[in-house]
Amino acid sequence: MNFEQVSGYKYRIPRTGKMRTDAVFYASEEILKDLAAENYASLRQICNVATLTGIVEPALTMPDIHWGYGFPIGGVAAFDPDEGGVVSPGGVGFDINCGVRLLTAPLGREDIARRSKELADALYGAVPSGVGSVRKDVRFGRKDLRQIMERGPEWLVGRGYGREEDLEYIESRGRLPDADPDHVSDRAYERGLKQLGTLGSGNHFLEVQYVDEIYDEEAAGAYGLSEGQVTVLIHTGSRGLGHQVCQEYVELFLEAAPEYGIELVDRQLAAAPIESPEGRAYLGAMSAAANFAFANRQLITHFTREAFESAGLGDGLRVLYDLAHNNAKFEEHGGRKVLVHRKGATRAFGPGNPEVPARYRSAGQPVLVPGDMGRYSFVLAGTEGSMRETFGSSAHGAGRKLSRKKAKKAAKGRNIIREMERLGILVRAASRATVDEEMSEAYKDAAGVVEATHAAGIGRKVARLRPLIVVKG
DNA sequence: ATGTAC
Numbered sequence: 168m169n170f171e172q173v174s175g176y177k178y179r180i181p182r183t184g185k186m187r188t189d190a191v192f193y194a195s196e197e198i199l200k201d202l203a204a205e206n207y208a209s210l211r212q213i214c215n216v217a218t219l220t221g222i223v224e225p226a227l228t229m230p231d232i233h234w235g236y237g238f239p240i241g242g243v244a245a246f247d248p249d250e251g252g253v254v255s256p257g258g259v260g261f262d263i264n265c266g267v268r269l270l271t272a273p274l275g276r277e278d279i280a281r282r283s284k285e286l287a288d289a290l291y292g293a294v295p296s297g298v299g300s301v302r303k304d305v306r307f308g309r310k311d312l313r314q315i316m317e318r319g320p321e322w323l324v325g326r327g328y329g330r331e332e333d334l335e336y337i338e339s340r341g342r343l344p345d346a347d348p349d350h351v352s353d354r355a356y357e358r359g360l361k362q363l364g365t366l367g368s369g370n371h372f373l374e375v376q377y378v379d380e381i382y383d384e385e386a387a388g389a390y391g392l393s394e395g396q397v398t399v400l401i402h403t404g405s406r407g408l409g410h411q412v413c414q415e416y417v418e419l420f421l422e423a424a425p426e427y428g429i430e431l432v433d434r435q436l437a438a439a440p441i442e443s444p445e446g447r448a449y450l451g452a453m454s455a456a457a458n459f460a461f462a463n464r465q466l467i468t469h470f471t472r473e474a475f476e477s478a479g480l481g482d483g484l485r486v487l488y489d490l491a492h493n494n495a496k497f498e499e500h501g502g503r504k505v506l507v508h509r510k511g512a513t514r515a516f517g518p519g520n521p522e523v524p525a526r527y528r529s530a531g532q533p534v535l536v537p538g539d540m541g542r543y544s545f546v547l548a549g550t551e552g553s554m555r556e557t558f559g560s561s562a563h564g565a566g567r568k569l570s571r572k573k574a575k576k577a578a579k580g581r582n583i584i585r586e587m588e589r590l591g592i593l594v595r596a597a598s599r600a601t602v603d604e605e606m607s608e609a610y611k612d613a614a615g616v617v618e619a620t621h622a623a624g625i626g627r628k629v630a631r632l633r634p635l636i637v638v639k640g
Numbered sequence: 641a642t643g644t645a646c
Binding site: 236260261262263265298299358367368369370371404405406407409410411413414493 | 641642643644
C-alpha cells in the first residue's frame with residue numbers, strides 16, 4: 168500500500184490503476200498499526216471506491232475505518248450527478264440510517280442512583296429489543312407506514328408521539344425529501360410494520376448515562392450539557408425494512424451496472440448512475456427507509472419518556488440531537504451539488520452552517536460518537552476543518568477489536584452482566600450471547616478514535632458520557 | 641446490521 172503523510176493525522180493514497188481520484192485517510196500511529204495488521208484490506212476498499220464513475224476528489228475514510236461490505240466502514244464518498252456520478256447501496260450499508268439520538272434530562276446522576284433498577288426495568292419493558300423484536304402496544308397500518316416513510320418523525324409528533332420542538336434537533340428534521348415509498352417492496356413494508364419503536368440487536372443499544380467530563384465549556388453550554396447531568400443515548404436504525412431495501416437494490420444494481428458501462432472492481436460495489444431510473448428508485452427507497460429510522464428513534468424517545476415518568480423521574484427529556492451514520496444525501500460542497508455517501512460516518516457541519524439548529528450554530532453541529540457499553544461515548548462538534556476536507560463528515564464510533572466469535576470465546580465462563588454490575592452499570596438484555604459479543608474488550612477504545620478526530624481537526628471534543636444503564640438486544 | 645439460510 169503506497170501512501171504519504173500529509174500532516175500529523177492525515178494520509179494520502181495517490182491515484183493509481185483504475186482509481187479516478189486520490190484517497191485520503193485519517194489515522195493515529197495506533198490506527199495505522201491496525202490497518203497494517205489487516206494487510207490494508209480496508210484501505211484497499213477505499214481505493215476501490217475511488218474507481219467508481221463520477222466520484223469527486225477525494226475518496227475518504229474517518230479514523231474509525233474498518234472493513235465493510237464493499238465500502239469500508241468510516242467511508243465518505245461524494246459523487247456528481249452531472250458527471251455520471253453513481254449511487255451505491257454498499258456505500259450506505261445494510262442498516263440504512265443506522266444512527267444515534269442523544270436526550271438530556273434535567274436530572275443529576277444521584278437522582279438516577281436511587282431508582283436505577285426501577286428505571287432499568289421500565290426501559291427494558293418500554294423498548295422491545297433483540298433480533299426480530301416487534302411492538303405489540305401500538306399498531307400501524309400500511310397507510311400509516313407510507314406517511315412515516317414520507318414524513319418521518321413529524322408524522323409521529325402529529326399523533327402525540329413526541330413534541331414539536333424535538334423535530335428541530337434531528338438532522339434534516341428527520342425527513343429526507345427524496346423519499347418515495349412506491350419504491351419500497353411489499354416485503355420491506357411487512358418487515359417494517361411491526362418494528363417501529365424497537366431497538367434490534369448487535370451493537371444497537373439504549374443507554375442511560377451521565378456527563379463525566381466536559382472539554383469545551385462553550386459548546387457544552389450551547390448543547391445544554393453540564394457535568395454530572397443525566398443523558399440517554401439511543402443507537403438503532405431501520406431494522407428489517409432498511410435491510411430488505413438494501414438487499415433488493417444490491418441485486419438490482421448488479422444487473423444494472425454493466426448496462427450503464429459501470430465497471431465494478433468488486434461486486435459489492437454494485438452501483439447505478441444517480442440520474443437513472445434504478446438510481447432514482449434506490450434513492451427513493453433508501454430515503455424512505457432513512458425516514459423510517461428517524462421515526463424509529465422518535466417512537467423510542469416517546470416510550471423512553473414514559474419509562475422515566477413511570478420510574479418517578481419526570482418528563483423533562485429533551486432531544487439534544489439525532490444523527491445518522493449510514494446514508495447518502497445531496498449537499499452542496501465546493502460550489503456544486505453532490506451526493507455524499509456516509510457509511511459508518513456522520514455529518515459534521517461546522518459553525519455558522521444554516522443546517523445547524525440556531526441554538527448550536529456558533530458551536531457547530533453536535534457529532535455523537537458512541538463507544539462500547541462499559542466505557543464511554545463522546546459528544547464532538549463539527550468544525551471548519553470537516554467542512555473544508557471531508558465533505559462535512561466525521562467519525563461515528565469505536566469499531567470492533569475482536570470478531571463476534573472471538574468475543575464469545577473471551578466471555579466463556581464469565582458473567583459479563585455481573586461484571587458490568589460491579590462497575591456500577593446495570594444491563595438489561597434480550598440475549599446473553601449478544602452481551603458477550605458486545606462486551607467492552609471486544610471494542611477498540613473510542614477515546615483513540617476521538618483523539619485522532621480532534622487532532623486531525625475534523626471534529627472537536629465537547630464532552631464524555633459514561634453509562635449507568637444499558638438496554639441491549 | 642439482518643425473521644444471523646426463502
